[in-house]
Amino acid sequence: MVKAKILFVCLGNICRSPLAEAIFKHKIKQHNLDRYFEADSCGTSNYHIGDTPDSRTIANALKNGVKIDHLGRQLCDKDLENYDYILAMDQSNYQNILRLSNASEHVGKIDLMRNYDTVDRGSEVPDPYHGGETHFQHVFEILDRSMNNFIAHLEQKHQVERV
Numbered sequence: 001m002v003k004a005k006i007l008f009v010c011l012g013n014i015c016r017s018p019l020a021e022a023i024f025k026h027k028i029k030q031h032n033l034d035r036y037f038e039a040d041s042c043g044t045s046n047y048h049i050g051d052t053p054d055s056r057t058i059a060n061a062l063k064n065g066v067k068i069d070h071l072g073r074q075l076c077d078k079d080l081e082n083y084d085y086i087l088a089m090d091q092s093n094y095q096n097i098l099r100l101s102n103a104s105e106h107v108g109k110i111d112l113m114r115n116y117d118t119v120d121r122g123s124e125v126p127d128p129y130h131g132g133e134t135h136f137q138h139v140f141e142i143l144d145r146s147m148n149n150f151i152a153h154l155e156q157k158h159q160v161e162r163v
Helices: 016-030 055-063 077-082 091-098 133-157
Strands: 004-010 037-043 085-088 110-112
Touching: 004 016, 004 091, 016 037, 016 055, 016 133, 055 133, 085 091, 091 110
Parallel strands: 004 037, 004 085, 085 110
Antiparallel strands: none
């Protein structure tokens, strides 16, 4: 079976998208689904290529039992071909993805992360970069619950079961 590939996208790839990637990987490993899915993250900007995630993101993830192992990279045209699901953290980055030269061929796989949120479906994942610990925790909670629904969607769509 070919693994479905998921890409999480934010602006700089140091806060929201690497956290989403880490939460996803943590959850699919917990449920023995990592043989079916793989994930990565990137940013639409080139601000932090090669950088580790923001230290506050790493600390918040660890506080919540999730380990992040990622280096920042920028979104490129090839990502739209290589990934089956591309989840943007907000409208601005969603629009940036749609600006890629080949986006019209892949628009069906591009979505907003919070379209899987049960609390505030369709809203944006706020950028915690200019905030404090409470902002990072709020983002963690949004991504955590959104990820549960996204993974349930994947399980149903790909007809896989947790072991």
